[in-house]
Amino acid sequence: MDIEKRLLAGDKRAAARLISLLENKDQEALAILKRLYPKSGNAYVIGITGPPGAGKSTLTDKLTKALRKEGKTVGIIAVDPTSPFTGGAILGDRVRMNELSTDPGVFIRSMGARGHLGGISEATASAIKVLDIYGLDYIFVETVGVGQSEVDIVKNCDTTLMVMVPGLGDDIQAIKAGVMEIGDVFAVNKSDRDGAKRTAREIDMMLDYNKDALWRPPVKMVVASENQGVDELIKALHEHRDFMKSSDNFIKRRAQNAKNEVVELIKERIERTILDQSKREERLEHAAERIAKREIDPFSVVDDVVGKMNL
Amino acid sequence: MDKLIRVLVAKPGLDGHDRGAKVIARALRDAGMEVIYTGLRQTPEQIVSAAIQEDVDCVALSILSGAHNTLLPKVVELLEAENASDILVIGGGVIPTDDIPFLKEKGVKEIFTPGTPTQTTIDFIKANVAQ
Numbered sequence: 001m002d003i004e005k006r007l008l009a010g011d012k013r014a015a016a017r018l019i020s021l022l023e024n025k026d027q028e029a030l031a032i033l034k035r036l037y038p039k040s041g042n043a044y045v046i047g048i049t050g051p052p053g054a055g056k057s058t059l060t061d062k063l064t065k066a067l068r069k070e071g072k073t074v075g076i077i078a079v080d081p082t083s084p085f086t087g088g089a090i091l092g093d094r095v096r097m098n099e100l101s102t103d104p105g106v107f108i109r110s111m112g113a114r115g116h117l118g119g120i121s122e123a124t125a126s127a128i129k130v131l132d133i134y135g136l137d138y139i140f141v142e143t144v145g146v147g148q149s150e151v152d153i154v155k156n157c158d159t160t161l162m163v164m165v166p167g168l169g170d171d172i173q174a175i176k177a178g179v180m181e182i183g184d185v186f187a188v189n190k191s192d193r194d195g196a197k198r199t200a201r202e203i204d205m206m207l208d209y210n211k212d213a214l215w216r217p218p219v220k221m222v223v224a225s226e227n228q229g230v231d232e233l234i235k236a237l238h239e240h241r242d243f244m245k246s247s248d249n250f251i252k253r254r255a256q257n258a259k260n261e262v263v264e265l266i267k268e269r270i271e272r273t274i275l276d277q278s279k280r281e282e283r284l285e286h287a288a289e290r291i292a293k294r295e296i297d298p299f300s301v302v303d304d305v306v307g308k309m310n311l
Numbered sequence: 312m313d314k315l316i317r318v319l320v321a322k323p324g325l326d327g328h329d330r331g332a333k334v335i336a337r338a339l340r341d342a343g344m345e346v347i348y349t350g351l352r353q354t355p356e357q358i359v360s361a362a363i364q365e366d367v368d369c370v371a372l373s374i375l376s377g378a379h380n381t382l383l384p385k386v387v388e389l390l391e392a393e394n395a396s397d398i399l400v401i402g403g404g405v406i407p408t409d410d411i412p413f414l415k416e417k418g419v420k421e422i423f424t425p426g427t428p429t430q431t432t433i434d435f436i437k438a439n440v441a442q
């Protein structure tokens with residue numbers, strides 16, 4: 001049976017293989033995704049981000065177990081955007097989720113940054129679609145929160161959970177720039193440690209600056225390793241989902257995500273085409289030399305290249 | 312774009328440490344492979360489920376406990392049951408040479424005993440994964 005039918009029949013191996021093929025930009029796999037796209041959109045996608053070692057994987061494990069108790073099926077995509085762009089990587093998030101491995105209602109996939117054209121966020125977006133079509137109810141996307149790449153990754157999500165830890169202090173200030181804004185729900189994990197209340201208060205204060213927003217992100221204290229506060233956190237995540245779904249926020253968010261995705265895909269295709277062409281011909285190098293000698297200007301070269309480009 | 316080789320590194324069995332597994336994980340990473348590291352005390356069922364979900368090309372098992380004659384064939388058997396016999400299974404660690412023929416007969420493709428240069432393992436994987 002072909003991979004498309006097997007995926008629709010709920011075959012795990014087919015889902016796993018399709019994700020790999022899409023990571024490698026296989027054109028047939030892309031054609032399958034195009035055909036099956038109308039069947040996607042049913043999974044609720046939750047991004048989980050935060051500093052390295054904050055307990056994101058441990059928390060994902062516990063959140064998944066809580067959702068399993070509600071009878072929901074769960075996909076987990078653990079992304080390491082910090083692994084080198086070229087060469088190998090060690091992806092170790094599964095270590096914290098081993099008990100979930102044999103649960104038939106759970107699918108866990110680890111992804112590294114590797115040479116993904118168009119970036120890791122696009123590869124993540126493809127994996128989300130596959131697991132969505134495969135038929136899971138919830139999809140968690142775990143990624144370490146350090147910069148732009150995870151902001152891009154969470155642009156694929158319906159709800160974003162920011163995981164913080166006590167004593168971040170100045171780090172909170174640093175994270176605030178660009179990353180604080182993306183949190184819909186905040187968890188202060190490792191609340192068994194000193195300073196958890198203070199950290200929760202600091203985050204609360206920061207969130208109060210943004211008073212006119214329709215949704216005020218809740219801040220929950222949890223101890224993932226002890227499974228404490230997890231039910232409260234699930235409740236908060238459900239509340240955000242309900243808030244989204246009770247209004248047109250949900251479709252607006254998904255449209256915004258889709259817009260980002262399309263722009264990224266366009267960028268990637270243009271980049272790839274230009275790179276392909278400049279590799280195939282030595283035209284660009286030749287032109288560059290002429291620019292250096294002032295025989296021609298760079299603007300006219302761009303007009304020429306883009307004009308002849310077959311996108 | 313060249314397909315990256317993905318390898319699941321696991322340490323089945325009940326004994327305590329995973330130094331050997333970590334050494335091989337790092338060596339495979341340095342050789343340009345994507346390593347999914349699952350850590351200690353894995354059951355064959357957990358290893359096989361993870362291998363399927365991660366769509367790996369190879370499962371590398373590090374064993375010290377002496378239970379290799381049951382654990383390694385079990386992994387091969389479960390992969391077969393999942394129609395995933397194309398995934399290469401290799402083992403390493405403290406395994407007596409006398410046991411190696413039995414393990415190979417059971418479908419473990421190669422055994423790397425202590426002292427084998429990691430490059431040997433790397434070359435073996437590169438030469439034998441289904442591409």
Ligand SMILES: Nc1nc2c(ncn2[C@@H]2O[C@H](COP(=O)(O)OP(=O)(O)OP(=O)(O)O)[C@@H](O)[C@H]2O)c(=O)[nH]1
Nearest residue numbers: 052053054055056057058096144189190223224225
């Ligand atoms: N004290 C304490 N430790 C915790 C808690 N939650 C997780 N840990 C520990 O924190 C460490 C890191 O946990 P992970 O779940 O791997 O953290 P992570 O954020 O996924 O890490 P990366 O993916 O590497 O960024 C582990 O040793 C956990 O056992 C907690 O609530 N309290």
Ligand SMILES: [Mg+2]
Nearest residue numbers: 056057093142
């Ligand atoms: Mg993690």
